[in-house]
Amino acid sequence: MTVGMYHNRPTVADLRARKARGEKLTMLFVETPDEARAAAAAGIDMLSIIAPFWTPAMRAAAGECFVQVGLLYGELCTGEDYLRAAHAAMQSGGDCVYCSASLDIQKLLCDNGIPVVAHVGLIPSQCTWTGGFKAVGKTADSAKAVWDHVKRLEQIGCFGAELEVVPDRVAELIARNTPLLMLGMGAGAHADAQYLFAEDVLGHGTNKQPRHAKRYRNFASEFARLQDERIAAFGEFIADVKTGAYPAPEHCVPISDSEFDAFRAALES
Template sequence: MYHNRPHVEDLRAMKKRGEKISMLFVTTPEEAAAANAAGIHMLSIEGKFFDAEMREAAGDCFVQVGLPYGGWGRFEGRPIATGEDYLRAAFHYAGIGGDAYYCSASYDIQKLLCDNHLPVVGHIGLIPSYITWTGWRAVGKTADEALALWKHTQMLEKIGVFGAELEVVPDRVAKYLTENSSLLMLGMGAGKHADAQYLFTEDVCGYGKNHKPRHGKVYRNFAPELERLQNERIAAFKDFKADVDNGGYPEACHSVAIKDDQFDAFLEQAKNDA
């Protein structure tokens, strides 16, 4: 319970002071440890990647754990669907050291988590789990859509959510939502006025294989080095297979020896027991 990483109240204080917050999506302990070493404030980690090793690697970073959504993810071997499922998953990750819980389920499920004193992060704008209703596009470019985003923001506040991923929303709309809401706005493609700037590690490091989003920015391009390492890995595996095929592996130095007298004694006893 006692640690040096930020609490929700610390992040809220940063919002009030106008301090910018950095946030990354990570999937491995190496990425989490690098973010901690770099002083990144917040991490987003999907539940399927979050365990004690990830929590330790994340160090002083505030960790938002992504709860599986419906059939898109599983918890304890089954789809997560009911409020009880979400509550069980959130408390499980809380026990490991999660600091907040991303949930894009219905208002009643989000409220259930909030009513149980769990810090909840919702989602405003382009919500991947609802993509069949909107398509992959910016949300809020018309007055009606912008108003719907504002009403959604107000509802999240009402039920007790403390923050929201604000994804692919026009910058002026994002500014209004950020300045007129107590929610901590975690901006991804929402312009410079969001409380936090949130990117995926694969975009920051240039090794993403999916479509590069407009808001993505490559700070180091790992792709050529990762491709080189993969080619070297394949070459090593091929050499190993060839060595096995032609009897070159294992050699004597790879095997355990037994002294002649001990082996002879073994053979003698084995014959007597036959």
């Protein structure tokens, strides 16, 4: 039985209609129910949640957000692997799946009626072919290769594609000339959705913040303060145990004098 039927959250058809109307969408990569819950409360349109974090608790926390479930490239190998994982993701309340595998595997998912988001431009799992973690599409040939990739995704039936770290003018031309929902990450203002990682928005990532990210809060300093408070609290606990301040009478279970006397009498007998 499918978990979390649509209710009021958008469908693929809804998002396509919003693209056609020129509406800009917002999207976050989240890893915890708290992040998903906050995104839903704020009104974020789409969430990306990778398979290890995708749970019934995450579906519930995501509320009316459209959720893309990321299928893990490298952990899944065959078309059957991906197909089983994609069906499981959809049956547990996913709205589409992200797949960066080969075109034939992506087509297999599409042919089975699963909405598929692919990946073009800088594809982290395959970036050795394009020179590493750097922008793609800065030459005419490279931009044309991104365009051709998008057109192949159209032909096999994909619903959308992450468009990562390409020049804004290239992204604009592509987004305006494809029915695919282009989820822009470092692709300028003209992608159909602006996609960031929650850890970058909140400012607690451990990796170097990418150029396209914007930090709206500084959770790192708050987490550091909380860690200092944890250490201090644990130290106070140690001190209380050593001095006898803990446990105090209010932390202990009482027994009446009569019952305790009866208990001791029973032992003595």
